[in-house]
Structures are given as C-alpha cells and as structure tokens.
Amino acid sequence: MTKKPTSIATDFIESTPRRYHHGNLRQELIESALALAEEKGPEGVSVREAARRLGVSPAAPFRHFPNRRALMTAVAEDAALRLRIEVNKSVGGRTGGKGAALEKLRSIGRGYLKWAISYPSHFRIISARDQIDLEHSAAMHHNISDVRAQTIQMLQDAQSKRQVSARYNAEMLALLARATVYGLARMHLDGHLSQWNVAQGEEAKIMQSTLDLLVDLMAATASA
Amino acid sequence: MTKKPTSIATDFIESTPRRYHHGNLRQELIESALALAEEKGPEGVSVREAARRLGVSPAAPFRHFPNRRALMTAVAEDAALRLRIEVNKSVGGRTGGKGAALEKLRSIGRGYLKWAISYPSHFRIISARDQIDLEHSAAMHHNISDVRAQTIQMLQDAQSKRQVSARYNAEMLALLARATVYGLARMHLDGHLSQWNVAQGEEAKIMQSTLDLLVDLMAATASA
DNA sequence: ACCTGAACACCGTTCAAGT
DNA sequence: ACCTGAACACCGTTCAAGT
Numbered sequence: 001m002t003k004k005p006t007s008i009a010t011d012f013i014e015s016t017p018r019r020y021h022h023g024n025l026r027q028e029l030i031e032s033a034l035a036l037a038e039e040k041g042p043e044g045v046s047v048r049e050a051a052r053r054l055g056v057s058p059a060a061p062f063r064h065f066p067n068r069r070a071l072m073t074a075v076a077e078d079a080a081l082r083l084r085i086e087v088n089k090s091v092g093g094r095t096g097g098k099g100a101a102l103e104k105l106r107s108i109g110r111g112y113l114k115w116a117i118s119y120p121s122h123f124r125i126i127s128a129r130d131q132i133d134l135e136h137s138a139a140m141h142h143n144i145s146d147v148r149a150q151t152i153q154m155l156q157d158a159q160s161k162r163q164v165s166a167r168y169n170a171e172m173l174a175l176l177a178r179a180t181v182y183g184l185a186r187m188h189l190d191g192h193l194s195q196w197n198v199a200q201g202e203e204a205k206i207m208q209s210t211l212d213l214l215v216d217l218m219a220a221t222a223s224a
Numbered sequence: 225m226t227k228k229p230t231s232i233a234t235d236f237i238e239s240t241p242r243r244y245h246h247g248n249l250r251q252e253l254i255e256s257a258l259a260l261a262e263e264k265g266p267e268g269v270s271v272r273e274a275a276r277r278l279g280v281s282p283a284a285p286f287r288h289f290p291n292r293r294a295l296m297t298a299v300a301e302d303a304a305l306r307l308r309i310e311v312n313k314s315v316g317g318r319t320g321g322k323g324a325a326l327e328k329l330r331s332i333g334r335g336y337l338k339w340a341i342s343y344p345s346h347f348r349i350i351s352a353r354d355q356i357d358l359e360h361s362a363a364m365h366h367n368i369s370d371v372r373a374q375t376i377q378m379l380q381d382a383q384s385k386r387q388v389s390a391r392y393n394a395e396m397l398a399l400l401a402r403a404t405v406y407g408l409a410r411m412h413l414d415g416h417l418s419q420w421n422v423a424q425g426e427e428a429k430i431m432q433s434t435l436d437l438l439v440d441l442m443a444a445t446a447s448a
Numbered sequence: 449a450c451c452t453g454a455a456c457a458c459c460g461t462t463c464a465a466g467t
Numbered sequence: 468a469c470c471t472g473a474a475c476a477c478c479g480t481t482c483a484a485g486t
Contacts, residue, residue, distance in 0.1 A: 022450080022451080025450085025451090041354045042354075043267060043354055043355075046477090046478065046479085047478085047479065047480090048477085048478065048479075049478095056451070056452090057451065057452045057453070058452095058453095058478095058479085058480090059451075059452065059453080059454095059480080059481080059482085060450080060451055060452080062479090062480070062481080063449090063450060063451070064450095067479080067480075068479065068480090127410070127414050129413075129414040129415050130265045130266075130267055131267075134415055141419070144419060145419060148419065148420065165444075168437065168440075171420075171421070172433060172434060172437050173437070175420055175430070175434050176404065176434050176437050176438055178407070178411070178420070179403075179404050179407035179408045179411060179434060180400065180403050180404050180407055181407070182407040182410065182411055182416075183402070183403035183404055183405070183406040183407025183408070183410065184403045184407070186351070186406065186407065186410055187402070187403060187406055189353075190351050190353040191353050191358055192406075195365070195368060195369060195372065196372065196395075196399055196402070197395070206399070209396060210396060210399050210400050210403060213392065213396050213397070213400050214400055214441075216392075217438075217441040217442065217444075217445065218441065220389075220441075220444060220445050221441065221444050246469080246470080249469085249470090270458090270459065270460085271459085271460065271461090272458085272459065272460075273459095280470070280471090281470065281471045281472070282459095282460085282461090282471090282472090283461080283462080283463085283470075283471065283472080283473095284469080284470055284471080286460090286461070286462080287468090287469060287470070288469095291460080291461075292460065292461090
C-alpha cells in the first residue's frame with residue numbers, strides 16, 4: 001500500500017532513503033496527489049500533504065509545478081492517457097465485418113464507461129474543470145480529441161453501411177453518444193443513480209444497458 | 225450590486241445598520257454564499273468571506289449551520305427548487321392533444337437545459353456532490369424526484385399513445401433522457417463543448433438540437 | 449540544480465465570554 | 468437567543484538561504 005512499485009526510475013537509489021536530491025520528485029508528486037484524490041476526492045488533494053508524505057518540505061513541490069493547479073493538471077494528463085488506452089483496448093479486435101461499425105461505437109462507449117467506473121478518481125479529476133487547466137494541456141487535447149474522432153468515424157461508417165439512417169448528422173449523433181456516456185458516468189460518481197432506483201452493485205450493468213438502448217435506437221432508424 | 229433587495233424581513237430595521245442581532249443571518253448567508261459561487265465557483269465559497277461581507281464575525285455562521293457543507297447544501301436546496309419551477313414553467317400550457325406526451329418530454333428537457341444554462345452556479349452546486357449533503361436533504365430529494373417522475377410518466381403516456389415503441393422500458397428511456405441532458409449541461413459547464421466544434425454563443429442551440437435528436441430517435445421507433 | 453526554513457495571508461471550526 | 472474574540476490546526480505560495 002505504501003510502496004510505489006510503479007516508480008522505476010528511483011529504484012536504483014532506493015538503498016539511500018533520505019537524500020537531499022529526491023531524484024524523481026515530479027513523478028512521485030503526481031502519484032501522491034492521485035493517491036490523495038483517491039482517498040478524499042480532488043478537493044482533498046493538498047500540496048503540503050503530498051510533500052509531507054514524500055518527506056520533502058512544503059516548498060519543494062513548487063520547484064516542479066508553478067502551482068497546485070499545474071500539479072492537478074499533470075494528474076489529469078495521466079488520466080486522459082489511460083482513458084485512451086482503455087477505449088483502444090475495448091475496441092480491440094473488432095475490425096471489418098457487417099454490423100461492425102455500430103458494434104465498434106458500442107465498444108467505444110463501453111470502454112469509456114469501464115474507464116470511468118474503474119478509475120473514478122481519474123474521471124473526477126478530468127472533469128473537475130475548476131481544478132485543472134484543460135486549455136493549456138496539449139497532451140489532454142490530443143487524447144480527448146482522439147476518442148472523439150473515433151466516435152464520429154464509426155458513426156459515418158455505420159451510416160455508409162446503412163446501419164444508421166443517413167438522415168441524421170454524424171457529428172450530432174456523436175455528441176449525443178458522448179453526452180450520454182459522460183452523463184451516465186457523472187450521475188454514477190455524483191451519486192445520482194440511487195435516486196433512479198439503481199441498486200448498489202448494479203450500476204455498471206444499468207449504465208451499459210442505457211448505452212445499449214441508445215445504440216438500439218440509432219440502429220432502429222436504419223429501416224426508415 | 226451591494227444592496228440586497230430580496231431581503232424583506234430585515235427592511236424594517238434597515239435604519240439601524242450595525243445591530244448585534246443580525247435578524248436574518250441564515251438567509252443572507254445563503255445569498256452571500258451563492259454570490260461567491262457565482263464569482264469563483266463552488267470551491268471559491270468561503271464561510272469567512274461570506275461572514276465578512278455581511279459584517280459579522282467568522283464564528284457567527286456556525287450558529288446557523290453546523291459546518292460549511294450544511295451551508296452549501298442550503299444553497300443547493302434553493303437551486304433544486306428553482307429547477308422544478310423552471311421545468312414546470314417550460315412544460316406549462318401543453319396539456320392533451322395528439323403528439324402531446326412526447327412534446328411534453330421535450331419541454332421537460334428544455335426546461336432542464338435552460339435552467340442549467342441560466343443558473344450555472346446553481347447547477348454546479350447541485351452536482352458538486354463532495355460539497356453538499358444530497359442524502360440528508362429531504363427538500364432536494366423531493367424536487368429532484370418530482371422531475372424524474374414527470375419524465376417517466378410522459379414516456380409511458382407516449383408509449384400508450386404509440387408515439388414511442390412499447391418495446392423499450394420506459395424507466396430506461398427516462399434514464400437515457402436524463403443522462404443526455406445532465407451530460408450536455410455538464411459538458412457545457414465543464415468547458416468540453418468547445419472541443420466538439422461548438423462555437424461560443426451557439427451552446428444553447430446545439431444542446432437543444434442534441435436533445436431534439438434524441439426525441440426524434442425515440443419517435444422514429446413508433447413505426448417499427 | 450534542487451531543496452529547506454521561515455514567513456505571509458489565508459482557511460474551517462471551537463469555545464468561553466459578551467449583549 | 469445570537470454574536471464576538473481569540474485561538475487552533477490547517478492551507479497555498481514566496482523567498483532568501485543552504486547543499
């Protein structure tokens with residue numbers, strides 16, 4: 001629990017526990033901040049506390065990040081990367097074949113939901129716009145717009161293969177799909193689902209069913 | 225700007241500006257907190273600052289609210305009430321007539337979106353689950369579940385009038401609709417829409433169109 | 449180049465004491 | 468019954484000084 005097996009770069013000097021030059025402080029601050037977010041939510045992250053846990057002074061973090069916001073943004077960048085990985089993993093094998101395009105769309109949505117459910121702290125930090133600098137992060141822009149581009153592409157494919165009526169605008173359908181999964185994920189994490197008669201432990205299933213329902217509605221337009 | 229014309233109860237002693245017993249502190253703290261949320265977002269609300277602006281000591285608010293969270297919850301309760309009002313206003317006249325049920329659903333969604341766009345601070349506070357006590361507020365539960373019940377009712381009506389295929393579960397359709405409007409509203413306020421090629425000032429229009437698209441998809445199942 | 453120590457201006461919250 | 472004043476244990480951030 002207290003060990004950080006992911007920190008590879010410092011392992012070779014792990015024998016000298018308290019050195020003046022920490023060596024890997026930047027990365028460890030990010031991990032420490034994430035751990036704090038996991039314990040108490042994004043607002044619970046304190047730069048001082050992160051420093052304390054790493055055994056450095058309260059001022060040390062400010063050598064690596066201009067302010068708290070920049071640290072949170074770095075955590076969010078890690079999160080955005082993992083989202084893209086999860087989505088790519090979910091889309092995975094599926095290539096070609098009839099009905100493939102719409103199934104790929106479903107997979108993107110499932111990957112998104114799975115990521116939001118599996119890494120709630122990541123999802124929360126990414127959407128905590130008041131705590132991070134979405135604008136000034138090229139990395140986040142890249143990862144996020146990649147998922148978006150894939151979504152639109154799949155819908156256009158589905159339309160050209162007549163799985164979805166071409167009467168609708170593909171970008172609007174994509175936005176609808178994104179709003180749905182984003183809304184579901186946020187409702188889940190904001191604790192709204194219990195008010196919708198969703199039992200504890202059933203959330204993932206219901207969220208997926210809701211996504212499936214949307215995909216079904218889209219597919220139903222094919223015949224019209 | 226600095227005057228508070230909404231505070232009726234204290235007007236009759238407004239002539240004695242600095243009295244020991246404030247008289248209406250509870251309500252004015254809520255308004256002050258909301259004003260702060262409007263200026264700097266929910267996290268920017270400080271109990272001390274609210275007290276300072278009202279000319280009372282830092283400890284005074286704690287006579288009326290056990291902690292900061294309770295104050296934020298009170299602000300959220302005001303917000304939930306205004307949501308219900310906005311939705312009811314939007315549904316308004318529409319009663320009976322063919323095609324009415326689905327149009328009513330559209331109106332509920334529009335009312336929701338309009339509220340979220342018009343009162344962004346309210347919407348943010350309501351969905352800032354880490355800052356408020358959703359559970360322990362009967363008032364919020366009531367207002368929120370009222371909107372939810374109306375949504376389900378409209379979908380059942382639409383199904384019995386064959387505007388929407390009865391093949392789908394009404395509660396799931398309602399959840400899909402809610403996830404969509406909630407997701408749209410949050411994407412807007414979390415600054416995600418700009419990444420979806422939505423121009424500034426066009427947000428309200430695009431959000432409504434996306435809602436319309438969902439309603440259209442639902443309506444398209446009637447024939448099947 | 450990287451970190452410390454001490455300081456500054458803030459928080460939320462408590463509690464004895466005042467009116 | 469309602470509020471003050473002073474205190475406590477926290478923050479984020481800065482900056483001269485140390486290694």
